[in-house]
Amino acid sequence: MxxxxxxxxxxxxxxxxxxxxxxxxxxxxxxxxPAQSVVMASPRLISSAPGDDVVLRCHLEPPVDIQALTVEWSKPDLRPDPSDPLRRVQYVHVHRNGGEVTDMKLRSYAGRTELLTEQLRHGNVSLKILNVTLADAARYRCFIPKLKSAVREATVQLVVDPNYIGEPTEPQLSPRDSQTPDPDENLDPTGRPxxxxxxxxxxxxxxxxxxxxxxxxxxxxxxxxxxxxxxx
Known part of the structure:
Protein backbone atom coordinates (compact mmCIF):
# COMPACT_ATOMS: atom_id res chain seq x y z
CA MET A 1 0.00 0.00 0.00
CA PRO A 34 -1.11 39.84 -27.98
CA ALA A 35 -4.37 40.18 -29.87
CA GLN A 36 -4.39 43.60 -31.58
CA SER A 37 -6.64 45.37 -34.02
CA VAL A 38 -4.92 45.89 -37.37
CA VAL A 39 -5.75 48.28 -40.20
CA MET A 40 -7.01 46.47 -43.30
CA ALA A 41 -8.06 47.66 -46.76
CA SER A 42 -10.62 45.61 -48.66
CA PRO A 43 -10.59 45.65 -51.61
CA ARG A 44 -7.11 46.91 -52.35
CA LEU A 45 -7.89 47.84 -55.96
CA ILE A 46 -10.88 49.90 -57.09
CA SER A 47 -11.77 50.74 -60.70
CA SER A 48 -13.95 53.71 -61.62
CA ALA A 49 -14.71 56.24 -64.35
CA PRO A 50 -14.25 60.03 -64.22
CA GLY A 51 -17.17 61.62 -62.38
CA ASP A 52 -17.87 58.59 -60.17
CA ASP A 53 -18.15 58.77 -56.40
CA VAL A 54 -15.91 56.09 -54.89
CA VAL A 55 -15.39 54.68 -51.41
CA LEU A 56 -11.92 53.60 -50.38
CA ARG A 57 -12.80 50.91 -47.89
CA CYS A 58 -10.62 50.52 -44.83
CA HIS A 59 -11.39 49.11 -41.39
CA LEU A 60 -9.93 47.70 -38.21
CA GLU A 61 -9.99 43.98 -37.57
CA PRO A 62 -11.15 43.09 -34.98
CA PRO A 63 -13.36 46.21 -34.82
CA VAL A 64 -12.58 48.80 -32.15
CA ASP A 65 -13.95 52.27 -31.41
CA ILE A 66 -11.47 54.88 -32.73
CA GLN A 67 -13.58 58.04 -32.50
CA ALA A 68 -10.91 59.62 -30.29
CA LEU A 69 -8.02 58.83 -32.64
CA THR A 70 -6.59 60.72 -35.60
CA VAL A 71 -7.16 59.20 -39.04
CA GLU A 72 -4.98 60.27 -41.97
CA TRP A 73 -5.64 59.58 -45.65
CA SER A 74 -2.77 60.51 -47.95
CA LYS A 75 -1.14 59.72 -51.31
CA PRO A 76 2.16 58.04 -50.35
CA ASP A 77 3.64 58.44 -53.83
CA LEU A 78 3.01 62.19 -53.93
CA ARG A 79 6.16 64.26 -53.51
CA PRO A 80 6.12 67.44 -51.39
CA ASP A 81 5.70 70.70 -53.27
CA PRO A 82 9.24 71.82 -54.23
CA SER A 83 8.16 75.46 -53.92
CA ASP A 84 7.33 74.91 -50.24
CA PRO A 85 10.48 75.67 -48.20
CA LEU A 86 9.14 73.60 -45.31
CA ARG A 87 8.32 70.67 -47.61
CA ARG A 88 5.16 70.05 -45.62
CA VAL A 89 3.17 66.89 -46.18
CA GLN A 90 -0.34 67.47 -47.47
CA TYR A 91 -3.21 65.06 -47.03
CA VAL A 92 -6.29 63.93 -48.88
CA HIS A 93 -8.26 63.92 -45.63
CA VAL A 94 -7.37 64.22 -41.94
CA HIS A 95 -9.87 63.53 -39.16
CA ARG A 96 -8.94 64.75 -35.67
CA ASN A 97 -10.85 65.70 -32.51
CA GLY A 98 -14.20 64.81 -34.04
CA GLY A 99 -13.85 66.74 -37.29
CA GLU A 100 -11.84 67.32 -40.45
CA VAL A 101 -8.57 69.25 -40.38
CA THR A 102 -8.45 71.31 -43.58
CA ASP A 103 -5.25 73.33 -43.21
CA MET A 104 -3.13 70.39 -44.43
CA LYS A 105 -5.54 69.27 -47.15
CA LEU A 106 -4.54 68.98 -50.80
CA ARG A 107 -6.29 71.75 -52.71
CA SER A 108 -7.57 69.42 -55.42
CA TYR A 109 -9.60 67.46 -52.85
CA ALA A 110 -11.28 70.44 -51.18
CA GLY A 111 -14.98 69.72 -50.69
CA ARG A 112 -14.68 66.27 -52.30
CA THR A 113 -13.84 63.92 -49.42
CA GLU A 114 -15.96 62.51 -46.62
CA LEU A 115 -15.04 60.20 -43.78
CA LEU A 116 -17.86 57.96 -42.60
CA THR A 117 -17.66 59.42 -39.11
CA GLU A 118 -20.71 57.57 -37.80
CA GLN A 119 -18.86 54.32 -38.48
CA LEU A 120 -15.71 55.19 -36.53
CA ARG A 121 -17.13 53.56 -33.40
CA HIS A 122 -17.17 50.30 -35.35
CA GLY A 123 -13.59 50.67 -36.60
CA ASN A 124 -14.67 51.72 -40.12
CA VAL A 125 -12.33 54.40 -41.50
CA SER A 126 -13.45 54.27 -45.14
CA LEU A 127 -13.07 57.44 -47.20
CA LYS A 128 -15.51 58.66 -49.84
CA ILE A 129 -14.16 60.70 -52.76
CA LEU A 130 -16.72 62.60 -54.82
CA ASN A 131 -16.52 63.21 -58.57
CA VAL A 132 -13.19 61.49 -59.19
CA THR A 133 -10.90 62.74 -61.93
CA LEU A 134 -8.05 61.18 -63.88
CA ALA A 135 -5.65 62.97 -61.53
CA ASP A 136 -7.14 61.05 -58.60
CA ALA A 137 -5.80 57.74 -59.90
CA ALA A 138 -3.16 56.78 -57.34
CA ARG A 139 -2.32 54.78 -54.26
CA TYR A 140 -4.03 55.98 -51.10
CA ARG A 141 -2.80 55.28 -47.59
CA CYS A 142 -4.97 55.10 -44.50
CA PHE A 143 -2.89 55.67 -41.37
CA ILE A 144 -3.91 55.79 -37.70
CA PRO A 145 -0.82 57.19 -35.91
CA LYS A 146 -1.81 56.49 -32.30
CA LEU A 147 -3.37 53.08 -32.80
CA LYS A 148 -1.75 50.61 -30.40
CA SER A 149 -0.94 48.03 -33.02
CA ALA A 150 1.95 46.80 -35.12
CA VAL A 151 -0.17 47.37 -38.25
CA ARG A 152 -1.44 50.95 -38.27
CA GLU A 153 -1.82 51.54 -42.00
CA ALA A 154 -3.15 50.05 -45.23
CA THR A 155 -3.16 51.13 -48.88
CA VAL A 156 -5.79 51.16 -51.62
CA GLN A 157 -5.11 51.55 -55.34
CA LEU A 158 -7.64 53.67 -57.25
CA VAL A 159 -7.82 53.27 -61.03
CA VAL A 160 -9.71 55.92 -63.02
CA ASP A 161 -10.41 54.78 -66.58
CA PRO A 162 -12.38 56.91 -69.09
CA ASN A 163 -13.53 53.70 -70.79
CA TYR A 164 -14.73 52.06 -67.61
CA ILE A 165 -18.47 51.30 -67.58
CA GLY A 166 -20.33 50.34 -64.45
CA GLU A 167 -20.29 51.00 -60.74
CA PRO A 168 -16.93 51.62 -59.03
CA THR A 169 -15.77 48.17 -58.10
CA GLU A 170 -12.82 45.87 -57.55
CA PRO A 171 -11.74 43.14 -60.00
CA GLN A 172 -13.52 39.82 -59.57
CA LEU A 173 -11.45 37.05 -58.04
CA SER A 174 -11.38 33.57 -59.51
CA PRO A 175 -12.42 30.67 -57.22
CA ARG A 176 -8.78 29.70 -56.91
CA ASP A 177 -7.80 33.22 -55.85
CA SER A 178 -10.55 33.35 -53.26
CA GLN A 179 -9.43 30.08 -51.72
CA THR A 180 -5.67 30.53 -51.84
CA PRO A 181 -4.38 32.40 -48.78
CA ASP A 182 -1.74 35.09 -48.98
CA PRO A 183 1.59 33.44 -48.12
CA ASP A 184 2.33 36.28 -45.71
CA GLU A 185 -1.07 36.47 -44.04
CA ASN A 186 0.06 34.23 -41.18
CA LEU A 187 3.14 36.35 -40.48
CA ASP A 188 3.24 39.32 -38.16
CA PRO A 189 4.89 42.58 -39.35
CA THR A 190 8.32 41.33 -38.18
CA GLY A 191 8.05 38.22 -40.34
CA ARG A 192 7.44 35.84 -37.44
CA PRO A 193 4.59 33.31 -37.40
Missing part, protein backbone atom coordinates in the same frame (compact mmCIF):
# COMPACT_ATOMS: atom_id res chain seq x y z
CA UNK A 2 2.88 2.34 0.85
CA UNK A 3 4.47 1.68 -2.54
CA UNK A 4 1.18 2.52 -4.29
CA UNK A 5 0.77 5.79 -2.35
CA UNK A 6 4.37 6.69 -3.09
CA UNK A 7 3.77 6.10 -6.79
CA UNK A 8 0.67 8.32 -6.69
CA UNK A 9 2.73 11.06 -5.05
CA UNK A 10 5.35 10.76 -7.81
CA UNK A 11 2.67 10.99 -10.49
CA UNK A 12 1.09 13.99 -8.75
CA UNK A 13 4.43 15.81 -8.62
CA UNK A 14 5.05 15.07 -12.31
CA UNK A 15 1.62 16.33 -13.38
CA UNK A 16 2.00 19.44 -11.20
CA UNK A 17 5.31 20.29 -12.85
CA UNK A 18 3.90 19.76 -16.33
CA UNK A 19 0.82 21.88 -15.50
CA UNK A 20 3.04 24.67 -14.21
CA UNK A 21 5.13 24.49 -17.40
CA UNK A 22 2.00 24.59 -19.56
CA UNK A 23 0.55 27.56 -17.66
CA UNK A 24 3.82 29.51 -17.85
CA UNK A 25 4.23 28.76 -21.56
CA UNK A 26 0.70 29.90 -22.41
CA UNK A 27 1.17 33.12 -20.41
CA UNK A 28 4.40 33.82 -22.30
CA UNK A 29 2.70 33.13 -25.62
CA UNK A 30 -0.18 35.49 -24.79
CA UNK A 31 2.24 38.28 -23.88
CA UNK A 32 4.51 37.68 -26.86
CA UNK A 33 1.64 37.57 -29.37
CA UNK A 194 1.32 34.83 -36.26
CA UNK A 195 -0.31 34.05 -32.95
CA UNK A 196 -2.89 31.76 -34.55
CA UNK A 197 -0.08 29.41 -35.60
CA UNK A 198 2.18 29.76 -32.56
CA UNK A 199 -0.34 28.83 -29.86
CA UNK A 200 -1.38 25.48 -31.44
CA UNK A 201 2.30 24.65 -31.91
CA UNK A 202 3.01 25.39 -28.25
CA UNK A 203 0.04 23.35 -27.07
CA UNK A 204 1.07 20.44 -29.29
CA UNK A 205 4.62 20.56 -27.94
CA UNK A 206 3.40 20.60 -24.34
CA UNK A 207 1.07 17.68 -25.06
CA UNK A 208 4.01 15.70 -26.45
CA UNK A 209 6.09 16.51 -23.38
CA UNK A 210 3.22 15.54 -21.09
CA UNK A 211 2.72 12.24 -22.90
CA UNK A 212 6.44 11.52 -22.79
CA UNK A 213 6.57 12.28 -19.06
CA UNK A 214 3.64 10.03 -18.23
CA UNK A 215 5.09 7.28 -20.45
CA UNK A 216 8.42 7.45 -18.66
CA UNK A 217 6.68 7.38 -15.30
CA UNK A 218 4.64 4.31 -16.21
CA UNK A 219 7.72 2.57 -17.62
CA UNK A 220 9.68 3.37 -14.47
CA UNK A 221 6.78 2.22 -12.31
CA UNK A 222 6.52 -1.06 -14.23
CA UNK A 223 10.27 -1.60 -13.85
CA UNK A 224 10.05 -1.07 -10.09
CA UNK A 225 7.19 -3.51 -9.78
CA UNK A 226 9.09 -6.12 -11.82
CA UNK A 227 12.18 -5.63 -9.68
CA UNK A 228 10.21 -5.89 -6.44
CA UNK A 229 8.58 -9.17 -7.49
CA UNK A 230 11.79 -10.78 -8.76
CA UNK A 231 13.15 -13.32 -6.21
CA UNK A 232 16.45 -12.21 -4.69
Missing amino acids: RIFLHELDDLSVTLTRVSFFLHTTLLWTTEAF GRSHVIPAVIFSVAVILGFGIGCFLKHNNHRQTTSTTPG
Whole structure:
Protein backbone atom coordinates (compact mmCIF):
# COMPACT_ATOMS: atom_id res chain seq x y z
CA MET A 1 0.00 0.00 0.00
CA ARG A 2 2.88 2.34 0.85
CA ILE A 3 4.47 1.68 -2.54
CA PHE A 4 1.18 2.52 -4.29
CA LEU A 5 0.77 5.79 -2.35
CA HIS A 6 4.37 6.69 -3.09
CA GLU A 7 3.77 6.10 -6.79
CA LEU A 8 0.67 8.32 -6.69
CA ASP A 9 2.73 11.06 -5.05
CA ASP A 10 5.35 10.76 -7.81
CA LEU A 11 2.67 10.99 -10.49
CA SER A 12 1.09 13.99 -8.75
CA VAL A 13 4.43 15.81 -8.62
CA THR A 14 5.05 15.07 -12.31
CA LEU A 15 1.62 16.33 -13.38
CA THR A 16 2.00 19.44 -11.20
CA ARG A 17 5.31 20.29 -12.85
CA VAL A 18 3.90 19.76 -16.33
CA SER A 19 0.82 21.88 -15.50
CA PHE A 20 3.04 24.67 -14.21
CA PHE A 21 5.13 24.49 -17.40
CA LEU A 22 2.00 24.59 -19.56
CA HIS A 23 0.55 27.56 -17.66
CA THR A 24 3.82 29.51 -17.85
CA THR A 25 4.23 28.76 -21.56
CA LEU A 26 0.70 29.90 -22.41
CA LEU A 27 1.17 33.12 -20.41
CA TRP A 28 4.40 33.82 -22.30
CA THR A 29 2.70 33.13 -25.62
CA THR A 30 -0.18 35.49 -24.79
CA GLU A 31 2.24 38.28 -23.88
CA ALA A 32 4.51 37.68 -26.86
CA PHE A 33 1.64 37.57 -29.37
CA PRO A 34 -1.11 39.84 -27.98
CA ALA A 35 -4.37 40.18 -29.87
CA GLN A 36 -4.39 43.60 -31.58
CA SER A 37 -6.64 45.37 -34.02
CA VAL A 38 -4.92 45.89 -37.37
CA VAL A 39 -5.75 48.28 -40.20
CA MET A 40 -7.01 46.47 -43.30
CA ALA A 41 -8.06 47.66 -46.76
CA SER A 42 -10.62 45.61 -48.66
CA PRO A 43 -10.59 45.65 -51.61
CA ARG A 44 -7.11 46.91 -52.35
CA LEU A 45 -7.89 47.84 -55.96
CA ILE A 46 -10.88 49.90 -57.09
CA SER A 47 -11.77 50.74 -60.70
CA SER A 48 -13.95 53.71 -61.62
CA ALA A 49 -14.71 56.24 -64.35
CA PRO A 50 -14.25 60.03 -64.22
CA GLY A 51 -17.17 61.62 -62.38
CA ASP A 52 -17.87 58.59 -60.17
CA ASP A 53 -18.15 58.77 -56.40
CA VAL A 54 -15.91 56.09 -54.89
CA VAL A 55 -15.39 54.68 -51.41
CA LEU A 56 -11.92 53.60 -50.38
CA ARG A 57 -12.80 50.91 -47.89
CA CYS A 58 -10.62 50.52 -44.83
CA HIS A 59 -11.39 49.11 -41.39
CA LEU A 60 -9.93 47.70 -38.21
CA GLU A 61 -9.99 43.98 -37.57
CA PRO A 62 -11.15 43.09 -34.98
CA PRO A 63 -13.36 46.21 -34.82
CA VAL A 64 -12.58 48.80 -32.15
CA ASP A 65 -13.95 52.27 -31.41
CA ILE A 66 -11.47 54.88 -32.73
CA GLN A 67 -13.58 58.04 -32.50
CA ALA A 68 -10.91 59.62 -30.29
CA LEU A 69 -8.02 58.83 -32.64
CA THR A 70 -6.59 60.72 -35.60
CA VAL A 71 -7.16 59.20 -39.04
CA GLU A 72 -4.98 60.27 -41.97
CA TRP A 73 -5.64 59.58 -45.65
CA SER A 74 -2.77 60.51 -47.95
CA LYS A 75 -1.14 59.72 -51.31
CA PRO A 76 2.16 58.04 -50.35
CA ASP A 77 3.64 58.44 -53.83
CA LEU A 78 3.01 62.19 -53.93
CA ARG A 79 6.16 64.26 -53.51
CA PRO A 80 6.12 67.44 -51.39
CA ASP A 81 5.70 70.70 -53.27
CA PRO A 82 9.24 71.82 -54.23
CA SER A 83 8.16 75.46 -53.92
CA ASP A 84 7.33 74.91 -50.24
CA PRO A 85 10.48 75.67 -48.20
CA LEU A 86 9.14 73.60 -45.31
CA ARG A 87 8.32 70.67 -47.61
CA ARG A 88 5.16 70.05 -45.62
CA VAL A 89 3.17 66.89 -46.18
CA GLN A 90 -0.34 67.47 -47.47
CA TYR A 91 -3.21 65.06 -47.03
CA VAL A 92 -6.29 63.93 -48.88
CA HIS A 93 -8.26 63.92 -45.63
CA VAL A 94 -7.37 64.22 -41.94
CA HIS A 95 -9.87 63.53 -39.16
CA ARG A 96 -8.94 64.75 -35.67
CA ASN A 97 -10.85 65.70 -32.51
CA GLY A 98 -14.20 64.81 -34.04
CA GLY A 99 -13.85 66.74 -37.29
CA GLU A 100 -11.84 67.32 -40.45
CA VAL A 101 -8.57 69.25 -40.38
CA THR A 102 -8.45 71.31 -43.58
CA ASP A 103 -5.25 73.33 -43.21
CA MET A 104 -3.13 70.39 -44.43
CA LYS A 105 -5.54 69.27 -47.15
CA LEU A 106 -4.54 68.98 -50.80
CA ARG A 107 -6.29 71.75 -52.71
CA SER A 108 -7.57 69.42 -55.42
CA TYR A 109 -9.60 67.46 -52.85
CA ALA A 110 -11.28 70.44 -51.18
CA GLY A 111 -14.98 69.72 -50.69
CA ARG A 112 -14.68 66.27 -52.30
CA THR A 113 -13.84 63.92 -49.42
CA GLU A 114 -15.96 62.51 -46.62
CA LEU A 115 -15.04 60.20 -43.78
CA LEU A 116 -17.86 57.96 -42.60
CA THR A 117 -17.66 59.42 -39.11
CA GLU A 118 -20.71 57.57 -37.80
CA GLN A 119 -18.86 54.32 -38.48
CA LEU A 120 -15.71 55.19 -36.53
CA ARG A 121 -17.13 53.56 -33.40
CA HIS A 122 -17.17 50.30 -35.35
CA GLY A 123 -13.59 50.67 -36.60
CA ASN A 124 -14.67 51.72 -40.12
CA VAL A 125 -12.33 54.40 -41.50
CA SER A 126 -13.45 54.27 -45.14
CA LEU A 127 -13.07 57.44 -47.20
CA LYS A 128 -15.51 58.66 -49.84
CA ILE A 129 -14.16 60.70 -52.76
CA LEU A 130 -16.72 62.60 -54.82
CA ASN A 131 -16.52 63.21 -58.57
CA VAL A 132 -13.19 61.49 -59.19
CA THR A 133 -10.90 62.74 -61.93
CA LEU A 134 -8.05 61.18 -63.88
CA ALA A 135 -5.65 62.97 -61.53
CA ASP A 136 -7.14 61.05 -58.60
CA ALA A 137 -5.80 57.74 -59.90
CA ALA A 138 -3.16 56.78 -57.34
CA ARG A 139 -2.32 54.78 -54.26
CA TYR A 140 -4.03 55.98 -51.10
CA ARG A 141 -2.80 55.28 -47.59
CA CYS A 142 -4.97 55.10 -44.50
CA PHE A 143 -2.89 55.67 -41.37
CA ILE A 144 -3.91 55.79 -37.70
CA PRO A 145 -0.82 57.19 -35.91
CA LYS A 146 -1.81 56.49 -32.30
CA LEU A 147 -3.37 53.08 -32.80
CA LYS A 148 -1.75 50.61 -30.40
CA SER A 149 -0.94 48.03 -33.02
CA ALA A 150 1.95 46.80 -35.12
CA VAL A 151 -0.17 47.37 -38.25
CA ARG A 152 -1.44 50.95 -38.27
CA GLU A 153 -1.82 51.54 -42.00
CA ALA A 154 -3.15 50.05 -45.23
CA THR A 155 -3.16 51.13 -48.88
CA VAL A 156 -5.79 51.16 -51.62
CA GLN A 157 -5.11 51.55 -55.34
CA LEU A 158 -7.64 53.67 -57.25
CA VAL A 159 -7.82 53.27 -61.03
CA VAL A 160 -9.71 55.92 -63.02
CA ASP A 161 -10.41 54.78 -66.58
CA PRO A 162 -12.38 56.91 -69.09
CA ASN A 163 -13.53 53.70 -70.79
CA TYR A 164 -14.73 52.06 -67.61
CA ILE A 165 -18.47 51.30 -67.58
CA GLY A 166 -20.33 50.34 -64.45
CA GLU A 167 -20.29 51.00 -60.74
CA PRO A 168 -16.93 51.62 -59.03
CA THR A 169 -15.77 48.17 -58.10
CA GLU A 170 -12.82 45.87 -57.55
CA PRO A 171 -11.74 43.14 -60.00
CA GLN A 172 -13.52 39.82 -59.57
CA LEU A 173 -11.45 37.05 -58.04
CA SER A 174 -11.38 33.57 -59.51
CA PRO A 175 -12.42 30.67 -57.22
CA ARG A 176 -8.78 29.70 -56.91
CA ASP A 177 -7.80 33.22 -55.85
CA SER A 178 -10.55 33.35 -53.26
CA GLN A 179 -9.43 30.08 -51.72
CA THR A 180 -5.67 30.53 -51.84
CA PRO A 181 -4.38 32.40 -48.78
CA ASP A 182 -1.74 35.09 -48.98
CA PRO A 183 1.59 33.44 -48.12
CA ASP A 184 2.33 36.28 -45.71
CA GLU A 185 -1.07 36.47 -44.04
CA ASN A 186 0.06 34.23 -41.18
CA LEU A 187 3.14 36.35 -40.48
CA ASP A 188 3.24 39.32 -38.16
CA PRO A 189 4.89 42.58 -39.35
CA THR A 190 8.32 41.33 -38.18
CA GLY A 191 8.05 38.22 -40.34
CA ARG A 192 7.44 35.84 -37.44
CA PRO A 193 4.59 33.31 -37.40
CA GLY A 194 1.32 34.83 -36.26
CA ARG A 195 -0.31 34.05 -32.95
CA SER A 196 -2.89 31.76 -34.55
CA HIS A 197 -0.08 29.41 -35.60
CA VAL A 198 2.18 29.76 -32.56
CA ILE A 199 -0.34 28.83 -29.86
CA PRO A 200 -1.38 25.48 -31.44
CA ALA A 201 2.30 24.65 -31.91
CA VAL A 202 3.01 25.39 -28.25
CA ILE A 203 0.04 23.35 -27.07
CA PHE A 204 1.07 20.44 -29.29
CA SER A 205 4.62 20.56 -27.94
CA VAL A 206 3.40 20.60 -24.34
CA ALA A 207 1.07 17.68 -25.06
CA VAL A 208 4.01 15.70 -26.45
CA ILE A 209 6.09 16.51 -23.38
CA LEU A 210 3.22 15.54 -21.09
CA GLY A 211 2.72 12.24 -22.90
CA PHE A 212 6.44 11.52 -22.79
CA GLY A 213 6.57 12.28 -19.06
CA ILE A 214 3.64 10.03 -18.23
CA GLY A 215 5.09 7.28 -20.45
CA CYS A 216 8.42 7.45 -18.66
CA PHE A 217 6.68 7.38 -15.30
CA LEU A 218 4.64 4.31 -16.21
CA LYS A 219 7.72 2.57 -17.62
CA HIS A 220 9.68 3.37 -14.47
CA ASN A 221 6.78 2.22 -12.31
CA ASN A 222 6.52 -1.06 -14.23
CA HIS A 223 10.27 -1.60 -13.85
CA ARG A 224 10.05 -1.07 -10.09
CA GLN A 225 7.19 -3.51 -9.78
CA THR A 226 9.09 -6.12 -11.82
CA THR A 227 12.18 -5.63 -9.68
CA SER A 228 10.21 -5.89 -6.44
CA THR A 229 8.58 -9.17 -7.49
CA THR A 230 11.79 -10.78 -8.76
CA PRO A 231 13.15 -13.32 -6.21
CA GLY A 232 16.45 -12.21 -4.69
